[in-house]
Amino acid sequence: MITKSKNIEIKARCKDLERIRKILVVKKADFKGMDHQIDTYFNVNSGRLKLREGNIENNLIHYQRSDQSGPKQSDIVLYKSAKENGLKDILNKSLGIKVVVDKMREIYFIENVKFHIDKVQNLGDFIEIEVIDERGVLKESDMLMTCQHYMKLFSIKEKDLISNSYSDMILHLK
Numbered sequence: 001m002i003t004k005s006k007n008i009e010i011k012a013r014c015k016d017l018e019r020i021r022k023i024l025v026v027k028k029a030d031f032k033g034m035d036h037q038i039d040t041y042f043n044v045n046s047g048r049l050k051l052r053e054g055n056i057e058n059n060l061i062h063y064q065r066s067d068q069s070g071p072k073q074s075d076i077v078l079y080k081s082a083k084e085n086g087l088k089d090i091l092n093k094s095l096g097i098k099v100v101v102d103k104m105r106e107i108y109f110i111e112n113v114k115f116h117i118d119k120v121q122n123l124g125d126f127i128e129i130e131v132i133d134e135r136g137v138l139k140e141s142d143m144l145m146t147c148q149h150y151m152k153l154f155s156i157k158e159k160d161l162i163s164n165s166y167s168d169m170i171l172h173l174k
Helices: 017-026 087-095 140-153 166-173
Strands: 002-013 030-042 048-053 058-065 072-080 097-110 113-120 124-133
Touching: 002 140, 017 097, 017 113, 017 124, 030 087, 030 166, 048 087, 097 166, 113 140, 113 166, 124 140
Parallel strands: none
Antiparallel strands: 002 072, 002 124, 030 048, 030 097, 048 058, 058 072, 097 113, 113 124
């Protein structure tokens, strides 16, 4: 099944993951679990295309997003896939692999806001906040305010915000 959604999101370096966890517990966030995710990015002409293989989430995801450090909109097309279904082999043969991101991800939800606490191999620790509009009914300004509310709650500083994706960061290491 293919779904389309719009997100307002941020990614930031995080030096105190335990503090973020405590805030999420106090706010009664729904903890979905710890997911070891391998994101394989493929060569495409526009946006980003990745195959996520995890214990919880397995998706083929195409998204368009500008590279800016503050809250930004992502337009997402997501296909829920089965684990180890041969899709990676087809995509590799047809498009070629651009880069692979290996991470441990804690997944939490509060209503339509998804939180990721990530430990990314070779990059470090991060927090992501995604305000999700799956039905196309939310105002972008309201989504932005929600994202900013959680940034303030978590004491995320401007200098810690990341403008690009983990894939871009790994490519810059090479």
